[in-house]
Amino acid sequence: MPDTTASDSAAPAASPRRDFIREMVADDVVAGRFGRAPATRFPPEPNGFLHMGHAKSICLNFGIAQEFGGTCNLRFDDTNPFTEDVKYVESIKRDVQWLGFQWDGEYYASDYFEQLYEFAERLVNNGRAYVDSQNESEIRAGRGTVTSAGVAGPYRNRSVEENLDLLRRMRAGEFADGAHVLRAKANLAHPNMIMRDPLLMRIRHAPHYRRGNDWCLYPLYDFAHGLSDAIEGITRSLCTLEFKDNREIYDWLVREVGFVNPPRQTEFARLELDYTVLSKRKLLRLVNEGHVSGWDDPRMPTIAGLRRRGVRPEAIRAFCEVIGVARKDARVEIATFEHAIRDDLNTIVPRVLSVLQPLKVVLTNYPEGQIEQMEAASYPPDSARNETRLVPFTRELFVDRDDFMEDPPKKFFRLAPGKEVRLRFGYLITCHEVVKNDAGDVIELRCTYDPATRSGNAPDGRKVQGTIHWVSATESLPCEVRLYDRLFSQADPDAVPDELDFISALNPESLVVMHGRIEPSVAKDAVGTRYQFERTGYFMSDEASTADALVFNRIVSLRDSWAKEVKKM
């Protein structure tokens, strides 16, 4: 396929997957359609934290700008003083940058209020907009229904002079909230409900987080969005499918206001991810009702939550790349995301030994008080790195409870009475005795080690099937390990009986705290260091972790084919 994108220099090394939007943009360039370089924008409302759905949009908008040598603005769609806050502006900027993108212009719809007001007067002067003084329910009733046309209200044919006078006094603050609104004079019988004289501006005597009290006439989405795009010279205004019907008023407004080569709105499917919710409204409820510890709770699908969990921006970008962009409602399996996370971490993250559920093992033939330092490879063979560290080995060890069964099935390649296994980077050991407490719980295993197997191999050539991880009982460090799992226990949290809502689908075990042990080498590492706990999963030390009280978050578990095997049994 010929490369016609005229973007040789701009495109990053990996050529991104082509989707229908990139096809359009490529075509824009070839056709010289807008008379300017491709220009996109990412336009969040600062009323919540960014989540994976936004990540998809960010990768699309900024990605297109990069690939086609264009620009991408960050614009805050801050037209509703009731819901917005600077703290959200700050989190959004941080998250976009963390994801690896830098905007060209940083704009605020609230900076366009004066200009938008001028447009409003222009529309009034041209007979394209009017001040309606009906109340909310009258307006709703006058709009008709999906099957019946709306009817003109009593104010629809006010004179230009009267409209102008009212509009100026609305701006001046002479009227109470709701007394009047500005509406487009479009078509009350239009089959597209959006076109039935949509509201353009409403009075809101409320402090705006940026404009304070100097403004009381706020534009609504349809009025502000497209015209803001046009002011910035955007070429493709990318948004999600639910705005499809709004495109008609978008086009109507930029045309009536008089923009030449106006931006074109193009819609794509929003992201849905299994076992979570991607809607600011719902995420806000999780925060406000205390189901999570905050917007950055590691179980949240927010960028801040994922960052705290330990997911890297590279994984998020790779995920967005692989899911693509289309016009069909998409619900992505969580396995796809987890694969992207593991794939990103696999070769770059050091391995470490950590036991989550310690079970004591005493090596009865190992000298008391002896400590051997075992050399352990910190990276897998397919990594570019080949560093090692030393792990202390002693007479008393801990292994994971899951790695012992008193009465194991045939294919259990781990510790069991009479069975021999390899301790990773250590010796071959054989279990001889199981010690139980009065309640019958296994509390200790008494084993012997084979001193000739320090390399991990038996000189006589005998093979063992299993290798398990371990930690010295005396030299290891205690640690808190937070095992995060899916936030909801069903793939679609909204698919609950009518009388319930998504809150009822929360997974009660989305956070399980374990008190485990970890090899001492990690004590020197900075907070935020990522590891693979061998045979367990990927972890990152939490920001609350200290040398005295180590805390690790599980980023994602390892693939576990044994667990699948168990399920079959």
Next chain:
RNA sequence: UGCCCCUUAGCUCAACUGGCAGAGCGUCUGACUCUGAAUCAGAAGGUUCCAGGUUCGAAACCUGGAGGGGCAACCA
């Protein structure tokens, strides 16, 4: 009940615009292995929503239907 959008493998997407339906993830099998990880090799998996039509030839074009979704906030 009006208008609009969507429908290709379990999931997400391709199919150079009418020319042998493919990829990633997932699943299964095997190899390798001091991580039951990773890696490698292979396999299974399709009435391209259905029914007609146009065509030498249809996933694509036309007609009709079905299923899913969006729109009647002074939210975005």
